[in-house]
Each structure stands twice: as C-alpha cells, then as structure tokens.
Amino acid sequence: MKTKYGFKLFSIQEFENYIKNIKVGRTVLYIQQHHTYSPNYDLCNDINQLELQKGMKNHHVNTNGWSDIGQHFSTFPDGSIATGRSIENSPACIYGFNANAICIENVGNFDTGNDVMTRLQKETIVKMTALLCAKFNIPVSSDRIVYHHWFNLASGERNNGAGGNKSCPGTAFFGGNKVADCESNFLPLVQNVKNQIPTPTPISILEYRIITANKLNVRSLPSYTSEKALDRDAIPLGSVLRIFEEKNGWYKISSSSSHWIAGRHTEKVTRATVTADTLNIRNGSGSNFSIVGSLAKGTEIFITEEKNGWCKIGLETKWVKDTFVTKT
Template identity: 55%
Template sequence: MESDRYFTKMSVSEFETYIKNLRVARTIITLQQHHTYNPNYALFTGNNHFELQKGMQNYHVNELGWMDIGQHFTIFPDGKILTGRNLEYSPACIYGQNQNAICIENLGNFDTGGDTMTALQKEAIIRVTAAICYKFSIPVNTDKIVYHHWFKLSNGVRNNGAGGNKSCPGTNFFGGNKVNDCEQNFIPLVQQALSGQTNTNSYTILKYVSVTASSLNVRIGPNTSNSKTSDREPATYGAILRVYAEQNGWLKISGSKDHWVYARYTDDVIRATVNADILNVRNLPSVNGLKIGSVLKDTEVFIYEERDNWCRISVEEKWVSKRYLTL
C-alpha cells in the first residue's frame, strides 16, 4: 500500500484484505458502479493516481460544493484502487439514491468509441465488487448492484434508462449499461468471483437505529469511561446502525467486538421493503402532498417516523403510504 495525505493506493489483493478487516458502522445495502468519463485513459500516465484523485476531489469540493470527493473508491486502468470518501459517509454519486450505498468510480470513458477497458481494470472491478458484496452481505443482483444510468438525473427515480439519464458507467461497460447487459455480462462474473465463498456471519441484529448527532463516538464498552475504538471511525449524522445488544442506555453495534454507542444520540428505525410496483414519495404525509419522487418494488427503505399510516423514509421530509410497505 501507498498513501498520501488524503488517499491510499492498493492492489486488488491488498484491497481484499483491507475491506475484510475494515470496521464500518453505517449499514450498507447497495453498490453503485460509475465511470469517471473525465479523467479518462488519455490522462492516466501510469503513475499519477494520486494527482488524478486529488483533481477529482478538488472539482467535487470547490466546483460542486460537496464535503469531499464523491466516491468511496476509484479503480484505475492498471488495476490499482484508491480510497476516497470515508465509508461512514454516504456517497455523492446518484441523486436521491446515496443513503446506505457504496460508490465505485472506474477511471475511464466506457461509452462506445471511448476507452477500451484493460484486462487489469476489468479484473479489479470484478474482484472489488465481489469483496464488497461479501463484506456487507450485498446480494449479487441488479436490485443491489446498480448502474448510474438506471436513475433519472432530475429526481433520482429508477427508470432503467428510459429517458433523462446519464450513460454512466458507459454504453460499453461490460457490454452495455442496460439492466439486461448487467444481468448477462457483469453479475455472472461477480458471482464467479464469489464462488465457494460463504459469509458465515450469524450474529442476530436486534434492531436498527439512525444517528442524530453530527458525530457519534464508538467506544470499547458501554460507558463514557471506556476508550474510543482505534479501528473504527465515529458514526455520522443520519447513518443507519445495526444494533446487536443493549445495556444501560448503550447500544452494541458490532456482532464480534465490544463496540458501543450512546443510545441517547440515536432514534430507532424500522427496515422495510416496498411491495407496490411503483410507490410515490411525497413531501407531506398525505395524498395532498407534492409528489417528489418514487421507489420501485423490492426497494429497501428505513422508516424514521410514522404518522396517520404514512411513513417518513429519510431524515428529510420524504413520505410514503405504509400500506405499500412490508416491515
């Protein structure tokens, strides 16, 4: 591994070890695939990984006004991987779809007529995707592994590329950017990479909570006298945490280690699945509320508040009818 002030560069094998040992409080449900488009292969010299990553960070922060670089990881043409945004923060990559997600940017322009993906980058994308899915128990399907192209730019609604979409991750990304292309050309490669691997994590999740503090320390015991954890970042506002045990007003957020947070700075939430083909999202808990988006069948959401058979599914005012949710 090699690091500068902001980022760490690693090989695929190093990444697989890194992600396996990483402790992340935030609940991860989906994995996003993107291409950078610019920078592309023409700007990659073979040894300017950090310069290109820093350039993207500068653009995201200074031009777009984001808190940091948008993606969690960037995969380069030589198969090297660079870390990006802290995994305790949601990415800034698909409008309205970033909560509970991890974002991968694959350096290059993979539209037809653009860059031809190298074998090293192709292998890295497959193995990194497989390692992340294994780590966070993400099902290897097109509900949980998603392309930016499937979501409308203006409102983040998933329309599978029907109109008003970017081409990202490219019209020639593993044979195409449509759902069917992913199912035929990408998903089987990830499944093959995971062949024979079974995540045997059998820890029982007691419940889920949302962090209400801007930064919530994780300690090695259920008391403020216990030290902060050395191998885990604080949880951040709005993050969904898994709770494995409760003790004296504290919540254990790891199945295998004594990692605890103070319950006072959390609110209980309920995990649910959309059972309607298309479920409207409104800005008020009423059919008179303005429609501000929609979610598709089998989408997983978290309920922050219930009011008159309506459920708020975000820290923001985003409401759906409880009738169309399976808890």
C-alpha cells in the same frame, strides 16, 4: 500500498485484506457502478493514480460545492484501487439514491468508441464488487448492484434509462449499461467470484437505529468515561446501524469487537421493502403533499416514523404510503 493526499492506493490483493478487516458502522445495502468519463485513459499512467484522485476531489469540493470527494473508491486501468471519502459517509453519486450505498468510480470513458477497458481493470471491478457483496451480505442482483444510468438525473427516480439519464457507467461497460446487460454480462462474473469467498456465519441483529447527532463517537465500553475506539471513526448523522446488544442505554454496534454508542443520540428504525412497481415519495404524510421522488420495487428503506397510514423515511421530510411497503 501507497498513501498520499489522504488517500490510499491498493492492489486488488491489498484491497481484499483491507475490506475484510475494516470496521463499518452504517448499514450498506447497495453498490453503485460509475465511470469518470473525465479523467479518461489519456490522462492515466502507472504512477499518477492519487494525483487523479486528488483532482477529482478538488473538482467535487471546489466546483460542485460538496464536502468531500463523491466516491468511496476509484479503480484505474492498471487494476489498482484508491480510497475516497470515508466509508462511514453516504456517497454523493446518484441523486436520491445515496443512502446505504457504496460508490465505485471506474476511471475511464466507457461509452462506445472511447476507452477499451483493460483486462486488469475488469478483473479488479469484478472482484472488488464481489468482496463488497460478501463483506456486507449484499445479494448479487440488479436490485442491489446498480448503474447510474438507471436513475433520472432530475428526480432520482429509477427508470432504468428511459429518459433524462446519464450513460454512466458507459454504453460499453461490460457489454452495455442497460439492466439486461448488467444481468447477462456483469452480475454472473461477480457471482462466480463471490462463490469462492468464504461466507461468514450469519449473526442475529437485535434491531436497527439511526444516528441523530452530527457525529457520534464509538467507545470501547458502554460508558461515557471509556476510551474511544481506536480502529473506527465517529459515525455521522443519518447513518443506520445494526445493533447486536443493549446495555443500560448503550448499544453494541459490532458483532466481533467491543464497540458501543450512546443510545440517547439514536432512534430506532424499521427496515422495509417497497412492494409497488413505483412508489411516490411525498414531502408530507398525505396524498395532498407534493411528490419529490419515487422508489422502485424492491428498494430497501428505513422507517423512522409512522402517521395516519404514512411512513417517514430516514431523517428527511420524505413520506411513503404504508400499504406499498413490507416491513422486514
């Protein structure tokens, strides 16, 4: 492993150990696949991966005005993997579809006629996707493993590439960037690898709660006087956490470690699934309010408030009709 500019560079074997042991508070439901387009293979060599990662962060912060690099991980032609933004933070990679997601940027231009993906990068992309699915109990399906090409750039609506979309992760990415290409060429490879990864015993979740503080410290015991947990960062605003135990207004957020958060800085949320083919998101709790986006069938959401037959999603002013969601 190599460390530079605040990033870590792993081989796929090192990444497997890293992702197995890392503690993550927020609930992860989706994996995004992207390509960088630029930098492409012309700029890559065997020693400059973290320089390229730093360059991407500089662009995202200084040009785009984001708070950090957009992606959680980047893969490179030699099969190595660089860390990016904290895994506790949502990515800045698909407008309208970043909550509860992990973003993978695959370095290269994988549109037809450009970079031909190396065998090592292919193997890394497949295996790390399988490892993330195993880590976060994500089904290997096109509902949960998504391509940027499937989302309209202006509205965030999932339209599966019907118009107003990037080509990302590339028209030649594992045989194509359409949903059918993903289901035929990419997902079976991921499933085959995931089948070889030991599946942990399912653990009962008491409930879900969303963080309402800007950042919430994780403590080793259910008390403000206890020490902060040393092996995980504070959890940011809007993160949805799995709760395994409650004690005197404190919530245990790990099934294997003594990690607790203060309940006063959280709200209970309800997990639900979209049942309509396309569900409009409005900026208020009524059909007279403006449409600000839409959700595709099968999308998972977290409801923070219900009013007059409408459900508020997360902490933003976004509402959907309750007759088109099923609580899970």
